[in-house]
Amino acid sequence: MTEQTSRLAAPAPGAMAVDIEERVNFTRLHEYRLFRAREALDRSELGALLCFDCNNIRYITSTAIGEWSRDKLTRYSLLTRRGEPMVWDFGSAAVYHRLHSPWIEAQNSRPAISTMRGAVDPASELPDRLASEIADVLRQHGVADSPVGVDLIDPPTLFALQRAGIDVRDGQQVMLDARQLKSPDEIMLLSRAAAMVDGAYQRVAEALKPGVCEHEIVALVNETLYRSGSDDVESVNAVSGERCVPHPHNFSDRMIRPGEQAFFDVMHSFNGYRTCYYRSFAVGYSTAPQRDAYTRAREWMDAAIDLVKPGVGTDQIARLWPTARDIGLANEHEAFGLQFGHGLGLALHERPIISRLCSLDHPMEIEAGMVFALETYCPATDGHSAARIEEEIVVGENGPQVITLFPAQELFVTNPY
Numbered sequence: 001m002t003e004q005t006s007r008l009a010a011p012a013p014g015a016m017a018v019d020i021e022e023r024v025n026f027t028r029l030h031e032y033r034l035f036r037a038r039e040a041l042d043r044s045e046l047g048a049l050l051c052f053d054c055n056n057i058r059y060i061t062s063t064a065i066g067e068w069s070r071d072k073l074t075r076y077s078l079l080t081r082r083g084e085p086m087v088w089d090f091g092s093a094a095v096y097h098r099l100h101s102p103w104i105e106a107q108n109s110r111p112a113i114s115t116m117r118g119a120v121d122p123a124s125e126l127p128d129r130l131a132s133e134i135a136d137v138l139r140q141h142g143v144a145d146s147p148v149g150v151d152l153i154d155p156p157t158l159f160a161l162q163r164a165g166i167d168v169r170d171g172q173q174v175m176l177d178a179r180q181l182k183s184p185d186e187i188m189l190l191s192r193a194a195a196m197v198d199g200a201y202q203r204v205a206e207a208l209k210p211g212v213c214e215h216e217i218v219a220l221v222n223e224t225l226y227r228s229g230s231d232d233v234e235s236v237n238a239v240s241g242e243r244c245v246p247h248p249h250n251f252s253d254r255m256i257r258p259g260e261q262a263f264f265d266v267m268h269s270f271n272g273y274r275t276c277y278y279r280s281f282a283v284g285y286s287t288a289p290q291r292d293a294y295t296r297a298r299e300w301m302d303a304a305i306d307l308v309k310p311g312v313g314t315d316q317i318a319r320l321w322p323t324a325r326d327i328g329l330a331n332e333h334e335a336f337g338l339q340f341g342h343g344l345g346l347a348l349h350e351r352p353i354i355s356r357l358c359s360l361d362h363p364m365e366i367e368a369g370m371v372f373a374l375e376t377y378c379p380a381t382d383g384h385s386a387a388r389i390e391e392e393i394v395v396g397e398n399g400p401q402v403i404t405l406f407p408a409q410e411l412f413v414t415n416p417y
Contacts, residue, residue: 047146
């Protein structure tokens with residue numbers, strides 16, 4: 001990473017709104033997201049977007065309820081070419097949003113007809129009632145004869161929409177198009193989320209010593225983030241010792257011992273905007289194989305960051321990284337997610353996706369306004385240690401801005417002897 005890149009300031013405003021400086025302007029954020037969704041819809045062949053993915057619902061309607069609803073398909077929204085956003089909510093949440101979300105017209109905040117991800121018996125005819133209501137709205141908005149884009153859906157609801165004569169197409173691609181360029185308000189929220197993880201890693205560095213278990217670090221990070229205002233700690237990976245190779249992408253109750261390497265990934269959100277933020281540590285002292293592996297992982301990372309600018313193809317970045325066989329794996333499917341890049345926003349994985357598995361043959365051009373994470377991984381020659389680094393990047397007109405600022409240029413040794 002160049003010295004200029006490392007000096008760039010990353011905003012981290014307070015969590016509160018104040019009258020003495022401009023921070024996140026949520027009205028402007030709502031308007032930008034709806035504008036981007038409409039623009040993407042207008043460019044497509046679709047007459048409407050029917051969204052069950054909570055990230056797309058939030059992007060279009062600026063409404064959300066408990067994190068428990070993320071995977072249950074209990075809410076949905078509709079945006080037509082001619083109409084205002086509509087949201088069907090979980091029971092009384094529809095009433096709540098009529099009271100507290102005035103940017104959604106009152107008649108457009110409705111109780112959902114939900115199948116609870118298929119748990120409600122399809123014989124109840126709830127899926128057909130849902131489809132009938134959607135078909136009625138499409139007719140009212142003059143787009144009944146146009147295809148409808150859907151992002152996520154359970155089979156009973158999909159079949160019911162088709163029985164209602166609705167031509168269902170892929171709407172997720174349209175929404176990913178809309179979401180790939182971030183506004184200044186989105187970037188500020190992403191930076192604030194990363195700053196919260198900076199603080200969590202400070203506590204990890206202080207607590208990481210022999211006798212501590214992986215799950216205790218996970219608990220510490222969860223507590224730290226929720227106390228600092230996180231609205232969802234999606235996951236904390238904690239990997240140490242012999243579990244570093246191969247990377248298991250989870251955490252366990254393993255106890256950490258002197259001289260071991262440990263790495264962590266913190267995935268949480270602030271006002272819906274997410275982090276994916278790895279850091280590696282050595283506990284008490286480091287070994288030559290650990291330092292060598294970390295140096296290689298850092299070199300791969302810095303080469304990728306230095307290449308980031310508008311107009312560069314994702315294939316150019318992917319080619320900088322080692323092959324699967326270079327890191328001891330059989331193929332790029334096994335190595336997927338290790339030498340990796342992915343967009344960040346309301347979801348953990350947005351565009352662009354950067355990987356030797358898909359980017360070499362199907363590259364995407366990097367644009368100013370993208371925000372993505374870059375990840376590298378290098379196993380050590382001792383057969384059990386490994387380095388894992390991740391940086392979050394904002395693409396500016398003239399190059400990259402790194403917003404993950406906990407020290408990572410060298411292997412961080414915690415509580416050294």
